[in-house]
Amino acid sequence: MDKAFDPTQVEPRWRARWEELGVGHADASSDRPAFAIALPPPNVTAELHLGHAASFGVQDTLARWHRMLGDEVEWCPGTDHAAIATQNVIERQLAGEGVTKEEIGRAAFDARVVEWYASTGNRIYDQMKALGFTCDWARSRFTLDEPYVRAIRVVFKRLYDDGLIYRGPRIVNWCPRNLSAVSDEEVTWEEHEDTLVELRYPVEGGGSITVATVRPETMLGDTAVAVAPGDPRHRDLVGRTVILPLTGRRVPIIEDEAVEPEFGTGALKVTPGHDATDYEIGARHGLPVLTVISPEGRMDVPELPAFHGLDVVNARTAVTAALREAGVVMGERPYTHEVGHCDRCGEVLEPLVSAQWWVRMAELAAPALAAVEQGRIRFHPERYTASYVSWMRRIRDWCISRQLWLGHAIPVSTCANGHRFAWVDEPMSCPECGDASLTHDPDVLDTWFSSALWPFAIFGWPQDTADLRRFYPTRVLGTGRDIIFLWVARMIMMGLRFTGDIPFSDVLINSTIQAADGSRMSKSKGNGVDPLDMIASYGADAVRAWTAAVGTAGQDMRFDEKRIAAYRTFANKLWNVTRLLLVRLGSADASVIPAPPDVAPADLRVEDRWFLSKLAETVEGVGSAMEQFRFHDAIERLYHAVWDVYCDWYVELVKPRLGSDPTAAWTAVTGLDVLLRLLHPIMPFVTEECAAHLPAAAATLQRRDWPRPPGWWSAPDDAVDAVDELIALAGALRARRQEARVPPREVIEVTLGAGARLLPAADVVRLLEATPMLWARVVDTAPEQATPLRVVAAGAEATLHVATAASASDRAQLEAQRDRVAGRIEQVRGKLRTPGFTEKAPEHVVAGARAELAELEDQLASVERILGEEAA
């Protein structure tokens, strides 16, 4: 057995073992309580980064924990076809080869897609397996799988037939690169510095009106000028007609509440075809909608050859120049504003009017809002509830059609007689008139439309499957805050609509992992971190422990590799303490420690009981931390329990009797076994490897129960409490020893002074002598010719008698302690004397202060007595 724990040796073995045993595979026919998580299907075009790891890591921890609690756990994995993102990737690949998708054709394009999915899909699963995730791989789903596609069509058709899906021309966020609409939620707003141009439009019959715009090129499509209702500056112009420069078109001056009188000149050029606000104004006033920009983002004004065909940026320059020449440009100044970009490709979006498919949201949103407001679905951290609620309350219709090659076809056809209908199975003829010349809708669905069905579609919906009955609703959804609207909200809406039940009860929002400098981790910046690299350096357990420590704060977190490294040493610690037990308790060549005989509680020594009481406390604390999704709390408690309590104190104190006293062996072995089980959901590999050397070994810790300590472990016991005091005394002795520069290993003799609250003398002697790095021998009487160094701590006092001490410091130390204690006494007395404290503070706080004061006074008395004795 190697001294150092080597994850690379151990991990593949346990991964294979879990796979063989089918740990992750759920049995829908079992009678255990169900616990299901639908893994957020990663975008197939992405590889996992640390952010995914943080979110998925805690999901596996929950899955493993619930298995140990006796639940039938279904953690269903899958991947998402991510239509728009994938199409972008493939198109970029093609561009690199100097061809376009149109040139290679649809079939070749589809082949490329399939190939791409196969390669990246596997990569993601490999990463997840490397982290030890126990997903139910056999049930894994892909959103392009046939049954899944069917579920989508069923949903679409039902919504269509219920009148909740409609098609119609409206202004949309149009991506000129993808040549597709995108929804409002897929717009990224970025600050742009542009020029705000003021244009003076002549008014028919004399006068003029000046408007301000950052998009002069759109003036070719103006169909009105609007002013704020009742604006005195423009009152006489309302109802008159503007003659537009360049086009000569005559458009009305109207009043509309959307106009901010404070902004610019208080007059707004209205371009319903190319601005969302203007579109609404136009709708209110029945203005014509002119389209002057093509889907490709080029000016579409054949009647104006000077501008026709220019892209919008050049058109802006050209139009502005022409307007300048016409003498209507009254001012130009720099102006910073927000411009919408395609969140997939980064292209500046062009608002334009186009016929798209929409989902009416009001009816879907109402129950989804209620489910959260009533607390049937809870967000963690809770604050995300508020943003969900406010978004939900002013939800707008959802544009679900995309003009892409890749994705789920919109299942709608139209016959030659103009009958339009939605279908589930591809139709051969019109159900209404029987006409067989059908035209299929050319568009595909927004990827998020299919994702919205994830929690029930993965279990076979719309079939009434055993899986669906058993595992839906799921319990926990872990995801990032950036897709609360895009995905979480829509799953809730669709879940309620189509299953009548919430899709999950708890939404865990994971932390956002930033680069070390606080910037966003991204592939393009090259500052992303691959979990596999971290696994290679520190082991999967360390990465997972880190995800527990940082994963669910719901907070931005700067990545600090040192924190992962810390958990590697922790795994190593665990491994080595296991080795210690093996060395001390195992037979010569055995790799498993024989089971120590059961013990009667009365046979245990006080330090054993002390440890078991700490352990019971840990079980309790870790359990409640896990219940509340406080994984950082769980890992911190375990780290402390393993390292400080078990390794540094209990094991050290018990070493002298470990080989000879079966009760010590029982406690040490039982304790480690409990700790390993507690830690297993977070750090599965090292805990399995260690547990395999313990007598209670099972094929996997996943088949062991979550620890439930018997009541006597935590029974109140003064002697057990006294061990804490003894440890404090031992610590103080070590400190005094080092302060006095007693050379290491030089045995000091210790006499015990007043120590009424400590243990029986025999225990004190035994435990002090077992304390490592103290090298103490407890004697009854002070030896001659040795310098006494007095220590007062935790209600006891002791004296070190040392031969080679720099003893002059003793008195100074005691005086310093006296001053410190006296100072603290003053503080506490001051608090007790504060007017109102004793009357208004709760009883236990007052009692606590009095108890502290009494203890401090005791301590001060001891110190002063010793100082007095020395002076005498």
Added chain:
RNA sequence: GGGCGGAUAGCUCAGACGGUCAGAGCGCCUCGCUUACACCGAGGAGGUCGCAGGUUCGAUCCCUGCUCCGCCCACCA
């Protein structure tokens, strides 16, 4: 323009109900190669908990204002 989150040791972060909460890991300093572990052990230094007010017997924790940083939402062109 609204809203939310953060500001705690040199660094990265914990701090449930306001009163043993001033903490952890790393880093730093001093000792120590003690047969579980140098991926170690022992000891130690280091913080007026962003700033200013307020509420309270008492505030890192509550309220108000302010200053930085980040995010979300929003039809001022």
